[in-house]
Amino acid sequence: MSKKLGLTAAGAVLALSLAACGGEGAGSGSSGSSDKAAEDLSIGVSMPTQTSERWIADGNAVKKQLEKEGYTVDLQYANDDIPTQTQQVDQMITQGADALIVAAIDGTALSSQLQSAADADIPVISYDRLIRDSENVDFYVSFDNFAVGVAQANALLTGLGVKNDDVPEGTETGPFNVELFAGSLDDNNAHFFFDGAMSVLQPLIDDGTLVVTSGQTKIDQVATLRWQQETAQKRMEDLLTGSYNDGTLVDGVLSPYDGLSRGIITALQNAGYGPTTEGGAQPMPIVTGQDAEIASVKLIDDGVQSSTIFKDTRLLAEQAVIAAKAFLSGDQPEANDTETYDNGKKVVPSYLLPVQTVFKDDIQSVLVDSGYWTAEEVTSGQAG
């Protein structure tokens, strides 16, 4: 008995000292990798696309932070193509990944890959977008996605002057003509964003403050497959020709993502909305966004787009790395939400980060002072 205790204690001391010198040897893990040093562990990072800056920033931040911990990183982008992503994840598994961090294109398309991962004892961290319909999702790192939608709706109202401390009570009563956009239906987040936004907007639609001229208020009517900018531009063009051809003006557009916002803004500009300095031009409607992509931050700085929601990808990457480290050390990562994210098979323990709304006046304090973008990048609208 005493010998066993002594051995256990010695094991604990060894584990602690390994942990203290940066090795990942402590504990006995679900990954089966807990006896290896970080240098001998490789982590597969699967990201959806490089067509959006945010995922490039996410990929870079995750890679950089994992490498700082000593891990080998296999970072792959799937070009928004589901078979490419399934193939890349398959390959990560066959090449012996010790953990996976995955931002899925289609939240339901990876079940068989995740089964292989589970069979090989590889922990899976779902990154920003929840992977659905699989038991084999071990952890979820994201933002408070319902709160994102609420913030977008509030930003729309603030821009319109419906809810704005600077606007005297009763000055702006509407009705305001608005149109609604949602993200890709196969992305779990799109539903959270839309539900969050509608929790704020629906009562104002019901009381007539907001008028959705097209009548399109259901998520499947307003969704945008793969979050494509061109698709949003096309839908906005169709809305303008279909519902605003009698001189009715658009006052605001709920857009859940900066890429969509840019498509929407292009359609509005092509239809004559824009700066009012030139006679006859109609004011640009209030357009919301998300991700603080640099091209959109410039548009906000220029007074074209009204707002975005900033989600600090550096902090998200940090949480993904903390979770991966925990699994590879044989521990469970610490969740701050164990109720919200039911993926259809189980409630996935989650770590959710807060978000910040950014209007023009917030660019300096929120995005530049924090080092997310430099003042030069904001002016040029280009990263780097």
Ligand code: GAL
């Ligand atoms: C969502 C993500 C948003 C936005 C969008 C389009 O899953 O939460 O921040 O990036 O995808 O890429």
